[in-house]
Amino acid sequence: METGTIPIDDLGGGLDLYRTLESGQSYLWRREDGEMYTDSPAPGAWYATVVDGDVIRVRSHDGRLEWESTADAEPTVRRLLRLDDDLEAIVAAGPDDPLLREAYEAHRGMRLVRDPPFGCLISFICSAQMRVGRIHTMVSTLAREYGDEIEFGGETYHAFPTPAQLAAATEAELRELGLGYRAPYVVRTAEMVASGEAHPEEARGLEYEAAREYLTRFVGVGDKVADCVLLFSLGFDEAVPLDTWIKSAIEEYYPDCDRGSYAETSRALRERLGVSASDASGGSSDESDGGEYAGYAQTYVFHHIRTGGREI
Numbered sequence: 001m002e003t004g005t006i007p008i009d010d011l012g013g014g015l016d017l018y019r020t021l022e023s024g025q026s027y028l029w030r031r032e033d034g035e036m037y038t039d040s041p042a043p044g045a046w047y048a049t050v051v052d053g054d055v056i057r058v059r060s061h062d063g064r065l066e067w068e069s070t071a072d073a074e075p076t077v078r079r080l081l082r083l084d085d086d087l088e089a090i091v092a093a094g095p096d097d098p099l100l101r102e103a104y105e106a107h108r109g110m111r112l113v114r115d116p117p118f119g120c121l122i123s124f125i126c127s128a129q130m131r132v133g134r135i136h137t138m139v140s141t142l143a144r145e146y147g148d149e150i151e152f153g154g155e156t157y158h159a160f161p162t163p164a165q166l167a168a169a170t171e172a173e174l175r176e177l178g179l180g181y182r183a184p185y186v187v188r189t190a191e192m193v194a195s196g197e198a199h200p201e202e203a204r205g206l207e208y209e210a211a212r213e214y215l216t217r218f219v220g221v222g223d224k225v226a227d228c229v230l231l232f233s234l235g236f237d238e239a240v241p242l243d244t245w246i247k248s249a250i251e252e253y254y255p256d257c258d259r260g261s262y263a264e265t266s267r268a269l270r271e272r273l274g275v276s277a278s279d280a281s282g283g284s285s286d287e288s289d290g291g292e293y294a295g296y297a298q299t300y301v302f303h304h305i306r307t308g309g310r311e312i
Contacts, residue, residue: 001153003068006083008060013087016109017060020081021047023303024132025232026113027123027139028160037133039307050143050159051076051116055152070152082111090293093275099253100273100297103304110303112296113232117200118193119160120233125185125220127228132306141177142166142186166190185220192218204234209263211236223262231295238291240270240298245305273297 008015018041021029030036032046046059056069058077067077078084091104115123119139126138139160146161146169161169167190174183192198198218203211211234215226224243230236240246242262250257250269257268274294303309 001068001070002072003066004072004074004077005067006065006074006077008063008065011065011083011087012085012089013091014109015060015065015081015083015111016107017047017058017065017081018042019107019110019303020113022132023107023110023299024306025299026115026120027126027132027136028115028119030140030157037136048157049080050147050150050157051080053148053150053159055150055157056080057153068153070150079114082114085111087111090275090296094293094297095273095275097273097297099249099304100301103300103309106304106309107300110300112237112299114235115233116160117229117233118163121189121200121215121218121221121225121229122160122166122186124225124228124232125189125218126179126182127225128182128220138178145169145173145177161190163190163194167194182220188219189221200229200233203230208236208238212239223266227266231299237293237295238270238274239295240266240273240291242266242269243302245302246298249301249305267291269298270294273301 022037029047029049031042032048033042035042044059044061046057048055048057054069054071054073056067056073056076058065058067067073087109094100094104122142123135123139127135130138143158143160146165147159150157150159167187169187171183171187174186179186200215203214206214211230212223212226215221215229216223224241227239227241231239231241242265250265254269254272257265257272259265259268270291274291274297
C-alpha cells in the first residue's frame with residue numbers, strides 16, 4: 001500500500017472534499033459509509049475510486065488531504081481533484097456578480113474534478129431527468145455489475161466498466177438495472193468507443209464549440225451532456241452546462257442571457273461569468289477569450305442553488 005498526505009493550506013484556495021465530490025460533478029467516487037449524495041456530510045470520511053486498475057482512497061483529515069492506493073497515486077490525486085488550481089486567483093478574478101460572489105463565499109474550497117473521459121461520458125448520459133443521488137446509484141450499479149473487482153485493504157472495489165465490458169451488456173439487462181430509456185444510449189455509446197468509431201478523448205484537442213459538437217455524435221448526448229463532459233473531464237473550463245438549475249438562475253438573475261437557443265444562451269452566460277486566462281493567473285496579457293473559468297462559476301452557482309443556498 002502506498003500512502004501520502006498533502007497539507008490543505010498549501011493548496012491555493014484550500015479544498016472542501018465533500019463539496020468537490022458531492023456537488024454533482026462526479027459519480028465515479030464512493031464514500032465509505034455508503035451515504036454519498038444524501039446531503040449528509042461525513043467529516044473525515046474516505047472516498048474511493050478506481051483509475052487504470054488502481055484503487056485510490058482520499059480523505060480530508062486534520063488539515064491535510066490523505067491518500068492511499070495500490071500505487072503511488074499523488075499525481076493522479078492531483079489531477080482528479082485539480083489540486084494545482086489556484087482557487088483564490090480564480091475567485092478574485094471573477095466578475096462582480098452578487099449571486100456568484102455569494103456562491104463562492106458559501107462553498108469555499110470546492111474544486112472542479114477531472115474524471116476519466118469514458119466514465120464521465122456514461123455518467124452524464126445516465127443523468128437525464130435524474131436527481132444526483134439516483135445518478136450516483138445508477139453509475140455504481142454499472143460498476144458493480146460489469147466492472148473489474150479489485151481487492152484493497154480487505155475491501156472489494158469495482159472499477160467502472162471498460163467500453164468493451166459495457167458494450168457486452170444488453171439493453172434488457174440495463175433496463176432491469178434501472179436505466180430505463182437510457183439503456184440503448186449507454187450500450188450504443190459503449191459500442192462506439194469499444195470499436196474505435198469515436199472516443200470522448202478525441203474532443204480534447206478541438207476548439208471549444210467544435211469539441212462540444214464532436215461529443216454530440218455519441219448516442220444520448222446533447223449539448224448539455226457534452227458540456228458536462230468537457231468541463232468535468234476534458235479541461236474545458238469555459239464550458240457552461242445549461243441544466244434545469246442554471247436555466248432557473250438565468251430566468252431569475254440573468255434574463256438578458258436568454259438568447260433562445262442553447263448555443264447562444266451558453267455563450268452569453270459564459271461571457272457574463274467568465275474571466276480571461278491572464279486575469280485568473282495574475283498575468284498582464286491584454287488577450288481575453290471572454291469566458292475562461294466560466295465553468296467554475298457555473299458549478300458554484302449550480303451547487304449553491306441546488307442545495308437551497310438561494311431561493312428561486
